[in-house]
Amino acid sequence: MKIAKGLMPFLLFILMSVTFLTGCSHVDKTDVEAVITNELNLLKNLDSDTTQKYVSYKELFPDTTQEIELSKEIKEVFSLFFRDFDYKIRNVDVDNDTKEASVSLQLSTLDARTLAKDYAQASLETAILKAAASDTSATEETTDSLEERYLIIDSLLKKSKYETVTRDCTMTLQNTGTDHDEWEIQRSHSLENDLVGGLISYLSDNNLLSPEETLTIYLNTLKSMNTEQMGNYLGIESLLNTSDSDKNSIASALVEQVHQNFDFKITNCEEQGYAATVSTTITTFDSASILNTFSQEQDAYLSSADAVIDGSEKRYQKSLEMLLNDIKNNTANITSTADFHLTNDGVSWKLDDSNTTIGNAIFGTLSNSPVSEETEDADSSEDDSYAQESED
Known part of the structure; x- marks a missing residue:
């Protein structure tokens, strides 16, 4: 079968274009995966700066009124929390027009719901005993101290071994530059909550304890x-x-x-x-x-x-x-x-x-x-x- 001479350059152009676009998409996906792998591996390796970058210490208890400097004990809480953290990248979607990428993952974290219930119980016990230590007819009130709350979690994580559970998570990344490798994970409340296994939403549930x-x-x-x-x-x-x-x-x-x-x-x-x-x-x-x-x-x-x-x-x-x-x-x-x-x-x-x-x-x-x-x-x-x- 003979192909017309005028048609040959056009077919070569189409083939080169498809190859170029496919190559770009593949490079973009690789770059996106590299960014996620680098960041989440830091969490696995218990990097404190990365933890604070994605999970605000105050985010778990947004109603606290007392500001404090982060003590060694508080920083250690998240190291304990993420000691069994793991992840698996399932799919990467790159939109070259919007320069956005959507990544679906499976995260493995400790059982945050059980931890949240244990915290709610320990917090109420502490509040009751604090009221019982006073002879001024005090009533049980949860503390406004961020440090006291984290010390309760610290104690729970040290004395208990929690099961590992999995949850699906979607990460969004934005290409912030002209180069393909300039991808940045977009922080959000939902992402913070997913990274800690839903602990933020569990702690804010007013029906956590029946x-x-x-x-x-x-x-x-x-x-x-x-x-x-x-x-x-x-x-x-x-x-x-x-x-x-x-x-x-x-x-x-x-x-x-x-x-x-x-x-x-x-x-x-x-x-x-x-x-x-x-x-x-x-x-x-x-x-x-x-x-x-x-x-x-x-x-x-x-x-x-x-x-x-x-x-x-x-x-x-x-x-x-x-x-x-x-x-x-x-x-x-x-x-x-x-x-x-x-x-x-x-x-x-x-x-x-x-x-x-x-x-x-x-x-x-x-x-x-x-x-x-x-x-x-x-x-x-x-x-x-x-x-x-x-x-x-």
Whole structure:
């Protein structure tokens, strides 16, 4: 077959053009891949400057108000986070007209959702214990300190081994110059979130912990409190927050009863918008049984001649001793139902009026001391009259 002489130059031109364009596209893709490989390998190699370039330290907690200098511990957080980081380039698309490239990747990161839930739990526990350390009726509030938040994550990453998960990611690059190799990755909130496995979006999820999970943290944290913390947090001042050594002994005995008997089971949860009601069965020491035993012993003692001889001060001391023994010797517990109300403030679920609700559920009828100094002092005048009549 013969080709017309005039057609030959045209075909050669077309062939050369296609070869040129194909070659350019191939070079562009290679350059794009080289840029991504170089940058992401720095993340794999735990390069701190690259980490800060793509993932802002404040981006994880945008609501923090306290600015700080990045400490060694905070910088180490992302080194721990990216220690198992890996990636795979799946496809590269180059648009020579717009000088843009779109790259689809598969990223391998630690399980950021589990880390975020662990952080939310640890943060709430810390806030509850911080409130319990104050005797000024403080409520649990998450800290505004960026450093404190990162230290919690640092602790979690050091003590736990998280599974590796994969997620799809799309990177956009822009050719910023006339040369083909001048490609630059375009930073975005979405890219930052993808590089940390979605951790940014998980931490900002106000439903990350359900109402049931939130209540569980409140109650389990309470079980770990000592006498002073429990007294401060629950506000049961007449029993758990006193400088009186005898009352302190009673308070400690009550808290020990809590540690021995307290348990709970969540039976139901109803959510309506930003409000939730969690129904539980609460098992705790039987305060009514303790008070009944104490009342019988006290009545028997007060009707005896010894009570008159002892006088008001000793009688008051004797009543405290009886109450303390009854608490220590108690083996009875009781299970009852209790409803807890929670509100979602747009950040997380919070327990409404937690001090009163939990205090009543745990201590029941022993939320106030059955032994009163005032009552004993008032009775002393009657005892003096009784003693005088006996002498007559």
